[in-house]
Amino acid sequence: MNLNEYQQKANKTLAGNEHVLTNLTLGLASDSGLVVDRIKRYAFQGQDLEPDKLKDELGDVLWYLSQIALWADIPLDDVAKANLATLAKKYPEAKL
Template sequence: MDFNEYQQLANRTLEGNEHVLTNLSLGLASGTGSVIELIKKYTFQGADLDNAQLEHELGDVLWYLSQVALWANIDFDDVAQRNIDELKKRYPNASRHE
């Protein structure tokens, strides 16, 4: 599945009204906060990192990001490609090998 396909499939669950952008923005902030909370507990409180919960929260963030982009008529594939292009310019010699 590519990003644009995800964006379109995710859109079927969007409940729209005149406040859809506000709802998406608040949901994005909330989902991001949930990711931060998991990492904070792992980093500073010695909790195990719950990968299943982290994956769930990241999925929520991805959903909100995709729908903000769709609201603005931006293809999600274009968002991803532009980000990679900018990273290549900013860090032309970067490489990470695991």
């Protein structure tokens, strides 16, 4: 599955109303915070990383990100390609 396919399938789970963009943005921030907290607890408090839980939280972040992009009519593949182009300029030694 590519990112655009994921984006379209994930959209079937979006319950929208007039505040959908606000909901998506707050959800992205909130779930990103959960990822940050898990890494913090691993790095500084000696807790297990628990990769399965981290994967679930990263999936939630991906869902919110994909739906914000879809709301703005931006294919997620385009986001990834643009980011790689930016990274290639920043890090030419990486030969992306």
